[in-house]
Every structure is written in C-alpha cells, then in structure tokens.
Amino acid sequence: MAEYDTEAGRLLLKLVYYGPAQSGKTTNLMRLHDLLRPDLKGSIMTLETQNDRTLFFDLLPFGIHCPSGLLIKFKLFTVPGQVAHDSTRKAVLSRADGVVFVADSQLNQQVNNGESFDNLAENAGRVGLDFSRLPLVVQFNKRDLPHIVPEAEVRARWSATPWPLTLASALTGLGVAHTFRLLLGAVYDRADGDYQLAAQHGLSRAALLAAVAEENLDE
C-alpha cells in the first residue's frame, strides 16, 4: 500500500525482509547496501540488537528520481525473526508493498521456516494485506553450509507456488542482488499499473533495476 503524495511529488514504497530468527535478513540488507548505486542510497540503520539479533528492525532507504520529477522513495526493512517479537513483526509488515522471505537452508531449520512462513501469511491478513497479490520472493539462504536441504528438494517443494525462488549465501553476497532485483521488478510492475511509472513518469523497469548492481550468477 504505497503512499502517494501528489503535492510533494513523492511515492513511498515499503519492502520487508521477513523470515525465521537468524536466517540472514540483516545480512541480506547489509550486502545490499554495498550493491546499491551510491548516489541513490542512504545509510543503513540498525535499531537495537542483542547478540546480533534484531530486536526492532533494520532500515535501508534509497530513492530514485523519475524524469517527470516524481521521487520514488524505497524503505527496506527487516523484521526481528525471534518468535517472541510478533507484534513488532506485524508493525513492520504493515503497509508493505513487497516481501522477501528469507528461509534458512539448514536441515534443522525447516520447521522454523514453515512456521515463519505461516506467520507471514497470518500477519499479512491481520494488517490487511492481500497476500495473494503481494509481490513476494522466496530466498533459501546459507547455501554455503554443509547440512542443507538439497536444491532439487527445495525447488520441488516450492514449484507449485506462485513465488519466484532464489538460492543465496548472504554471507558472501551470492544471490542477494538477484533476489532483490526479482522483488523490485515485481513491485515495479504493480506500481506501474497503479501510477503509470513508464507512461507518465518516464521510469522504465530497466532504469529502476539499474539501481542495483547485477551479479554474475554461476549457480
């Protein structure tokens, strides 16, 4: 649910990294900060952590000027994954325009992934988001670790769903840009339908995606 302020010439879009505790949401955001075009990004803000675990959220802002003068501001958030912080998760998810679900690939984390995904769907309903229309990308992170669910199994499990699936190792940065560009593309398509970004504001999909450095995927 984007905020469109015609008078100020500003469109605000909120993107949220969601997922179980310690799946790598904050790490994704930190890597992404390195990959965004320097002239577009603000500094990353981390709001309170305990032993590296997010207690409230992290925030990474960036903005892009359309040829029409419209400023599109993106606010990227991470939620705290720990089960106890559900009300914060709900508040951060509220009014989201797109979500990356960061799952932990480790074999012993599959129950947590499932519970967290159910929690996402549930909280989306609670804050009034139409989950079936929400731009969403599913990322299986920590592919560098030894005891992980095999790729074929992950793909088989998610193939019946409508969401794009990516594999990543946020620690090294692999798959971080690819994941985010998939989300950004889906968010663009929806915003273009609502606000005619191409026709009225001169912003093409490719121009928006160019905000994030491409990576060479040899997966």
Ligand SMILES: Nc1nc2c(ncn2[C@@H]2O[C@H](COP(=O)(O)OP(=O)(O)OP(=O)(O)O)[C@@H](O)[C@H]2O)c(=O)[nH]1
């Ligand atoms: N091996 C490996 N470790 C990772 C990867 N991504 C993140 N980590 C590590 O996993 C731990 C948790 O990462 P965070 O990014 O803080 O996880 P989070 O999802 O933000 O966790 P919460 O804030 O508690 O929800 C850290 O020690 C990271 O360095 C990865 O791709 N591979």
Ligand SMILES: [Mg+2]
């Ligand atoms: Mg975190």
